[in-house]
Amino acid sequence: MxxxxxxxxxxxxxxxxxxxxxxxxxxxxxxxxxxxxxxxxxxxxxxxxxxxxxxxxxxxxxxxxxxxxxxxxxxxxxxxxxxxxxxxxxxxxxxxxxxxxxxxxxxxxxxxxxxxxxxxxxxxxxxxxxxxxxxxxxxxxxxxxxxxxxxxxxxxxxxxxxxxxxxxxxxxxxxxxxxxxxxxxxFDYKIAVSGIRIILWGLFKKMVIADNAAMIVDGIFNDYSTQSPLSLSIGILFFAFQIYGDFSGYSDIAIGISRLFGFDLMSNFRFPYLSSNISEFWKRWHISLSSWFKDYLYIPLGGNRKGKWFSLINVLIVFLVSGFWHGANWTFIIWGLINGLLYVPLYISKGIKDEEFTQLRLTNLPKILFTFILVGFGWVYFRSPSVYDANQYLIHLFTGSGSAMYFSSSSKHLLVSLICLIGIAIILIVEIRYSRLKKGEVTLSNFQLILLSLLLLFMAAFKNPISFIYFQF
Amino acid sequence: MMKKFLIQLSKYFLIIALIANLLSLISNFLLKRSSIFKASFLVNNFDPEQAFDYFIIGSSRGLTSIGSEEIDQKLTTRGINLSQDDTGLPSQLLMAKHFFESGFRASYCILVLDEPDFEHSSMQINDNDYRMAPYLQRDYIYDYFRERERGIIRPYTLGKYVPAVLYSYYNTELFIPSLFTLFRPTYRHRFDQYGNYTYPDSQLNPENESLKFIQVQKKISNTLLYEFEEYLRTRGCQLILYVAPYENRELIIQQEVKAPLINHSSTLLENSYFYDPIHLNEKGKLEASSLLAKELQPLFQK
Structure with a gap:
């Protein structure tokens, strides 16, 4: 269910x-x-x-x-x-x-x-x-x-x-x-209404973005050796938003349903793809797990109390364990390691102060894009069935040996890809706006909610309902 | 508090349902006035007063194996190809009904019969049956879907009364294409002005090689064919069964249905005629159409 x-x-x-x-x-x-x-x-x-x-x-x-x-x-x-x-x-x-x-x-x-x-x-x-x-x-x-x-x-x-x-x-x-x-x-009317709002936003992310993107992502990842670099890039982009839509969508729905019963759950995502470095990303992605590892693994290991290099090892351990927590496969361990290694330079320099909310400017746009690309490469390992496949995926991406374009191989795929892009654009516009307002939760107006419901009805992948990715973890 | 919550929820539900149904009705209107799918292409592009000599019905093999244009040139007849890919015999009977119920007439129906329908047909809804959905208000179409839909969600059955259910469930198949027809109402989805479609040359078999055929014994005994034949008979139309060429199968057919059968399963002897083992390319289509026209000539003269 x-x-x-x-x-x-x-x-x-x-x-x-x-x-x-x-x-x-x-x-x-x-x-x-x-x-x-x-x-x-x-x-x-x-x-x-x-x-x-x-x-x-x-x-x-x-x-x-x-x-x-x-x-x-x-x-x-x-x-x-x-x-x-x-x-x-x-x-x-x-x-x-x-x-x-x-x-x-x-x-x-x-x-x-x-x-x-x-x-x-x-x-x-x-x-x-x-x-x-x-x-x-x-x-x-x-x-x-x-x-x-x-x-x-x-x-x-x-x-x-x-x-x-x-x-x-x-x-x-x-x-x-x-x-x-x-x-x-x-029963609190305002809390219940906020619950309904966030449920709808979560359903939009799950059913419009994640479930549609899954169709294209599956096709590209299952046949990556024939795909062109453009198609492989789209595979990474769509998977990045598939997993985000899927997991943050689930979290939003969970938070919304809990509110209907008078419960308050912690926020699990805070616009992670607007992060301008990996450190920020991990403070905004799957917050409940990151903070769990911080409180129950990183600090008991010694945290940063025993010097910089010792704490660096602790950070890497946390990332490795976090990767392994996701699944019993080397792909998840490598994914955790990649993120840990990407985090290291920031940790050593300590020169960057993480922002709670991103104010999108021309000056930080390259950093945001660079962070997204780094995270995207990590997702290739997360999504691939084996480390070999992930390596090959990236090799094909850079060597450009394939020419197939799965995302435009039929009118159906092209249409689904278009829906994904529209969904991604909507999610980014909304998140940039709320980030600017320094509001961690998307609270759409009545008119926007009606519009969102209609978009949900006419763009959701009703015939392709995919179980939530994180159920397997 | 709870009462207020439920009232507000109901209010928004009604507003959204109202707009969604309105959009669905507009979508339905757009699809019905377009040529994007065969059902509306037939209704909007041809005059029922001008009778056809024949119409072709089938799946992708009917769509691509024979060209009505080539047959018409050879026999100076007037035909149309109403085949749709990914359909089975029940969908093809539905299309035949749609042809006659829309006021059209024809003397012959060439049914391109596929192997899976030789003995019996699945009662499931085919992948591309949604293309008939704009005419869901018509009883023969509604009955077709109602008899076949299973499960909790029944978009076709409900869609007759609540169009939003149908158009949201089949959003990429119906709703979004209907928006496309707003800008290009004459667009036809993978067929020409006669309803034909041509596959390109195969990339798998660039070398021209003679084919070796495996003989396969088959029986045509599908009871739905009797219903098909009877339906056509009441409309003054004769059923002609046609088995299109295969790349490596020669069907030896034992026939229980009375309709004339043209078995061309092994008539094309080179792989240069084929796009894949069951579909022809342009060269194959021209050759198959020419061979079919020769067989049809005496039948049409009767």
């Missing part, structure tokens, strides 16, 4: 009415209903994995309670270790077992020894990386005594499985989201 499906529309309407009409006076019943709805939402995809999310929630609930009771430091450390081992163990098994097994075998083969280690037919549970990180952040924060352990198990289970952000974030911190489950929620 994806956000842009008819099934989800029915689900949302039913849940919304029961939540606000029948249960509005009872917080516990509201939470219980959200928990049931969230499990139903998740179970729609594969009910068997509900046990996994329930087990993960139960582990951290119990560990959290014990952490609250214990003052003994070694006991507390042990409890934290249990939680981390269980959570990362599940994540590691489901997401990384085959990767490690294969690389283990390959490594031995490289040195002339044959090792037999069979790979398993493991189905990756949707959103496991997201809810695992969310529930881990709770335990770590309780351990650090930043928050108190949650006594209300229904509220806690609902916090872990909250359906708007369960499968692709934003990865919420317990300190921000969990208290919202514990206090009475009242």
């Amino acid at each position: 994806i956000f842009n499906s008819i099934e989800f529309a029915f689900f949302l309407v039913i849940v919304f009415f029961i939540y606000w009409v029948l249960l509005k006076k009872d917080l516990n019943l509201q939470n219980l209903f959200l928990l049931i709805s969230s499990y139903f939402f998740y179970g729609w995809w594969n009910w068997k994995f509900l046990t996994l999310i329930a087990f993960s929630s139960l582990t951290d609930y119990l560990v959290g309670r014990q952490l609250g009771k214990s003052q003994n430091q070694s006991t507390r450390k042990g409890l934290l270790l249990i939680s981390i081992l269980i959570n990362l163990g599940l994540l590691g098994f489901f997401k990384y077992y085959n990767f490690f097994a294969q690389n283990f075998v390959d490594a031995f083969l490289f040195f002339g020894s044959k090792v037999s280690l069979s790979s398993l037919q493991i189905v990756l549970p949707v959103g496991i990386s997201f809810y695992t990180f969310q529930t881990m952040s709770y335990t770590i924060d309780v351990y650090r005594k930043k928050i108190n352990p949650c006594k209300d198990y229904i509220a806690f289970f609902a916090f872990v499985s909250f359906f708007p952000q369960l499968v692709a974030g934003p990865i919420e911190r317990a300190g921000h989201l969990l208290p919202q489950f514990l206090k009475a929620r009242f």
